[in-house]
Amino acid sequence: DFLWREEKTVEGKNWFWPLLLNLTAAKTEHKGILDNVDMMLTNWMNDPVKKQRAKEFMNIWISRQPNDAFNEGGLEQYFSSTVHQLAEQQADLSSMLTEWLLNDDSRYPLIAQKLLSHLRVSGLTSIELDSAIIDKLSQDDIRLLLRRILGYIFGDELQIGLVFSLVRTRDAKKRTFGFISSVLQDHVGYDYPFQTIEFLKSRQN
Numbered sequence: 001d002f003l004w005r006e007e008k009t010v011e012g013k014n015w016f017w018p019l020l021l022n023l024t025a026a027k028t029e030h031k032g033i034l035d036n037v038d039m040m041l042t043n044w045m046n047d048p049v050k051k052q053r054a055k056e057f058m059n060i061w062i063s064r065q066p067n068d069a070f071n072e073g074g075l076e077q078y079f080s081s082t083v084h085q086l087a088e089q090q091a092d093l094s095s096m097l098t099e100w101l102l103n104d105d106s107r108y109p110l111i112a113q114k115l116l117s118h119l120r121v122s123g124l125t126s127i128e129l130d131s132a133i134i135d136k137l138s139q140d141d142i143r144l145l146l147r148r149i150l151g152y153i154f155g156d157e158l159q160i161g162l163v164f165s166l167v168r169t170r171d172a173k174k175r176t177f178g179f180i181s182s183v184l185q186d187h188v189g190y191d192y193p194f195q196t197i198e199f200l201k202s203r204q205n
Helices: 016-025 031-044 048-063 080-087 090-102 107-121 139-152 156-167 177-191 193-204
Strands: none
Touching (some): 016 048, 031 048, 048 090, 048 107, 080 090, 080 107, 090 107, 107 156, 139 156, 156 177, 156 193, 177 193
C-alpha cells in the first residue's frame, strides 16, 4: 500500500523503480496487487517518460508468468485500465504489438493475440505494424512476422491491415512487396477473398 499511497512523494527516489519492479513477480491470482499496479500504470500512460516504464513493467511481468498463465486471458484481463489507455495511443500499441509478434518467447505473441481479440470485440477494425521496427528486420524476420500474424491474429480486417502495413518500410519493393503479394494471394486472400479485394480497392482510391 505504501507505494500507491506515497507514489507522488517517493517516485523520484533511486529505490522506487527497482522496488516497483519486484511486483512483476505478482502472479495472475494476486488480483489486489495487480489492480493497484494497473491504476498506477494507467496514469503513467499519459506521461511520455513514465509511459516507457509502464510498458517495460508489463513486458517484464509477462516474462515472469508461467507458460500457461495466459490461456484464459492476457493484459486485457489483468491490466484492463492500462490496456484501455494503450488502445487510444496507436503508435505505442503498434510498437508493442510488433515487438510481441517477433519475440521468440511464445508468451508474447499469445499476449498479442489475446489483446487484439479483445480490442476487436471492442470495435478495433484496423491496426498497423511499427514501420521503424520493420525497417530493421531481415528477410527471415519478416517471414517470421508474417507467420506469426497468420498463426496468432484472428479476423480478416486485422490480418489484412497488418500484412499490408509492410508496404510502409524502407526499400519496400525489394524487401516486402514479394511477401505481401504472396500472403495476400495465397493465405489471407484465399481465406477472405472479398474482404481482401475490398481492402485493396480502398487503398487505390
